[in-house]
Amino acid sequence: MGCKAHGQRWRRHPRVVHYTFGLLHDSGRTLIMPLMTIPQSELELVHRFTPGSGANGRTTLLLLHGTGGDENDLVPLGESLLPGAAILSPRGAVSERGAPRFFKRLAEGVFDLEDLALRTQQMMRFVNGAISTYHIDASRLIAVGFSNGANIAASVMLTGPRLFSHAILFRAMVPFEPKTPAALGGTPVLLSSGEWDPIATPDQARRLQSLLTAADAVTTINFYNAGHELTRDDVLDAAHWIAAMVT
Ligand code: MLT
Secondary structure (H helix, E strand, C coil), X not given: CCCCCCCXXXXXXXXXXXXXXXXXXXXXXEEEEEECEECHHHHCCCEEEECCCHHHCCCEEEEECCCCCCCCCCHHHHHHHCCCCEEEEECCCEEECCEEECCCEEECCEECHHHHHHHHHHHXXXXXXXXXXXXXXXXXXXXXXXXXXHHHHHHHHHHCCXXXXXXXXXXXXXXXXXXXXCCCCCCEEEEEEECCCCCCCHHHHHHXXXXXXXXXXXXXXXXXXCCCCCCHHHHHHHHHHHHHHHC
């Protein structure tokens, strides 16, 4: 059972600014890809960071994978969304029978709220540490999460204070019901949901939208004729949304 954003052939941007080389499996093919995976000891979460280049190089995409993904999973997606943006991509530290996640769950859609609160703080420490380690411009830091990754991004936002300049949440759910709304100061958030998604249902997406709106985010929600998997239209619309935000 995996929630990887596979099944899509993301266009690869031919940018090569990394430090070591490794093998990356992509849709059944094995590619030689330059990788920079940093061990957990330095910044708490295993991750890769690619500096930006060109016109979009000052913007950083924080890529947060779904259950069973890793720090390499969403890199092609990030490169499609905003070519040349810096990429910060951590791996979830929780293992569910070998499948990395960003927080524990008790069953499908039933979250371990105690662990979620701890992992939300861990994500905030990781992002703040990465901002200073890699000299990231925090005013141009866009969270891009899919499924479990979207849920941890939503949890960070609902907890506050504001950490992301923008967020794109693909197939997100309500991670927890906050007692008081955070102050997100007008953070633009795009929710990208599947009409037939049995996991991140349309009701969940709409409830999350209203919680984020109550926290002073400026939300847009799009529904696609899809289930939990991403479609080409999700990616194209999100790329247009980002382009309008950062240029
Ligand atoms: C979650 O556990 O965050 C959601 O159920 C989505 C997923 O399956 O990862």
